[in-house]
Amino acid sequence: MEAVSGRGWRFSREHPQYNPDDPKEELMSLLYKDFRDRLFAQVLRLTNNDRQWTEDVVQETFIRAWQHSDDLNREPGMLRGWLLTVARRIVIDGWRNRSVRPREVELESPDTAETSDETDRTLAAMVVADALRHLDHKHQSVVFETYFAGRTVREAAIILGLPEGTVKSRLYNAMRTLRRALGELGSR
Structure with a gap:
């Protein structure tokens, strides 16, 4: 493997390496x-x-x-x-x-203003829905009760008939799985 040195880095065809002696x-x-x-x-x-x-x-x-x-x-x-x-x-x-830069001014005519659409919101909902499919039913129900229905862990535990600790651990595991799934979806 051929290597070239310069400015504290040793360059090879694969990647530079830090040279602590510089x-x-x-x-x-x-x-x-x-x-x-x-x-x-x-x-x-x-x-x-x-x-x-x-x-x-x-x-x-x-x-x-x-x-x-x-x-x-x-x-x-x-x-x-x-x-x-x-x-x-x-x-x-x-x-x-x-x-020195020219001042930015607001548009005077609302006709030329950009209208907001729901594309970003719809796309985000689709991505989250796809990520939720990676969860099993018991984790989906905990996420639904706490995040979508807006209930506390205690309220979700009562509705689901589970101990609060179980709801907390399922919620923790579900969020960890969702983060991983969203990270994989985002890298596509």
């Missing part, structure tokens, strides 16, 4: 472990709690740290300051870009 990779692991949570919290405040934008900013900050890893001062206080400064500048650039 100082860049070691630094990035340290930065991520020691600074990611604090950096995320700081940036989250700067982005007005926009979690997606915050994730993007933190990721871009770490990419820039990786690109400049040879030049970075390895002292923790200096690294933290560098990361926060870079992240702040990325956020400022983002705010500037947003302010």
Whole structure:
């Protein structure tokens, strides 16, 4: 198997492998472990709690740290300051870009507005109905009573003539089976 090395990764025809001996990779692991949570919290405040934008900013900050890893001062206080400064500048650039972008306006004519249809809701119902078929009758009845009829575990136990613990365990097992079935259906 032919392999090519580069930037801390060893590439083969099958997949890249992490090279822990590369100082860049070691630094990035340290930065991520020691600074990611604090950096995320700081940036989250700067982005007005926009979690997606915050994730993007933190990721871009770490990419820039990786690109400049040879030049970075390895002292923790200096690294933290560098990361926060870079992240702040990325956020400022983002705010500037947003302010330059044309404002979005509402449609004035309802004739051109998109009408909602029930396609998504119908499709979701079909997927859930298909997943429910993976359950046996005793699990289906527990799911129906608690989720579809909106009853508590106690009420479902009385209606089904079962102990509450049995209803809870069947419900747990049914939900686990449904999650697995929905995951399989979603991957098709």
